[in-house]
Amino acid sequence: MAGLNNGRPAPHDLVWLDDPASALAHAALPEWIALPALLETPLVVRRDCRRPGEIPVGLRGRTRAERFGTWITPSAIRKRVTPMQLAVQRAWRLNPMLAALPAIRALEAMADSLDAAGIHWGVTGSVGFTLACARNVLHAGSDLDLIVRADRPLPPGHLYLLGELQRTAPASVDIQVATPYGGFSLLERLRSGGRVLLKTGHGPRLCDDPWQPAPCRS
Numbered sequence: 001m002a003g004l005n006n007g008r009p010a011p012h013d014l015v016w017l018d019d020p021a022s023a024l025a026h027a028a029l030p031e032w033i034a035l036p037a038l039l040e041t042p043l044v045v046r047r048d049c050r051r052p053g054e055i056p057v058g059l060r061g062r063t064r065a066e067r068f069g070t071w072i073t074p075s076a077i078r079k080r081v082t083p084m085q086l087a088v089q090r091a092w093r094l095n096p097m098l099a100a101l102p103a104i105r106a107l108e109a110m111a112d113s114l115d116a117a118g119i120h121w122g123v124t125g126s127v128g129f130t131l132a133c134a135r136n137v138l139h140a141g142s143d144l145d146l147i148v149r150a151d152r153p154l155p156p157g158h159l160y161l162l163g164e165l166q167r168t169a170p171a172s173v174d175i176q177v178a179t180p181y182g183g184f185s186l187l188e189r190l191r192s193g194g195r196v197l198l199k200t201g202h203g204p205r206l207c208d209d210p211w212q213p214a215p216c217r218s
Contacts, residue, residue, distance in 0.1 A: 009055055009080055011183065012124040012147055012176075014042035014132045015072075016079040023076035030068055032061045042081070042133055043072070047182065049201030060129070062137075081132045083122025083147050087111065091123070091131040098136070102171035103127050103144040110146075110165045110173075117161055120149045124176070143172045148186070150177055153211050163190050181213040 009015055017023045020038035029035075038059075046069060048056035054071040061067070085091075090111065098104045107127065114121045122128070125145025126137050148154070148162065154177065166173045166187065175186040182200035189196050189210075198210045207213050 008074065009045045009077070010082070011045050011047045011178070012083050012122070012128070013045040014081045014129065015045060015055070015057065015077045016040075016042050017072065017076050018078040019076070023072050024070065027070040030066070032066050033059055033068065040133065041135060042079075042129070044129070047199055047201045060137075083124045083128055084120065084149070086123040086128055086131050087114075087121055092127075095131070095134070098130070098138065101138055101142065102140060103138060103142045106144045106169035106171040106173055109169060113161065113165060117158060119158055119162070122147050122149075125174070143174055144169065146173065146175045147183070148175060148177045150211075151180055153209075159186075159190065162186055177210070179210045179213075181210065184210050 017038055020035045024035070024038075043057040043059055046056040046058050048069075048071075050056075051071050053073075055074055055077070056069065056071050059068045059070070092098060092104050092107055099108075104127070107123065123131060123145070124147050126142050127144055130136050130138050154162075162175055163186070166175055176183045177186050177189070179198075182198040182205070184196040184198050195206065195208050196210055198205050198207050198213060200213070205213060
């Protein structure tokens with residue numbers, strides 16, 4: 001099957017493989033990876049520019065220690081789901097069994113406020129993975145991971161709202177802000193007032209302005 005035609009996958013997107021055995025034939029896979037399961041289980045797109053033309057992806061197992069990174073070709077992708085699609089579709093409302101979990105309650109409490117403010121956001125991490133493939137990897141202590149895409153610096157009102165929602169949520173919430181040059185932690189930005197560790201495709205860089213990374217110092 002040909003690859004997708006709606007743009008190159010971005011970090012945190014979830015992708016499904018058309019033929020896992022062929023797509024990963026070059027990789028020295030750990031024993032915990034079951035290739036047949038990858039027909040229904042997505043891979044997570046990573047940030048890594050070391051192989052131009054290929055897509056860096058991560059595979060996850062049943063425990064936090066079971067993580068494996070590799071690369072695939074764009075043509076190997078059968079399906080893609082973005083964090084923003086999960087937010088727009090209110091995917092967590094489709095599975096009432098998850099509703100009592102603190103991370104899902106936090107998501108429900110924040111969603112409408114984020115939309116009303118015009119913030120471009122999505123669901124990542126374990127919550128996004130569970131919502132996308134119906135394989136529940138959540139528990140009562142699971143964090144809620146969100147991404148906010150911002151091509152320009154966030155206005156003070158957005159920063160304040162995000163900080164308040166993060167502070168008052170009924171679960172631990174990690175908000176990553178994605179600029180055209182990489183991603184950084186919202187909490188780190190709020191605490192420092194400026195300087196952050198920007199995660200880029202070439203590695204992390206310490207910088208004062210993540211929207212103008214040229215002056216960044218490694």
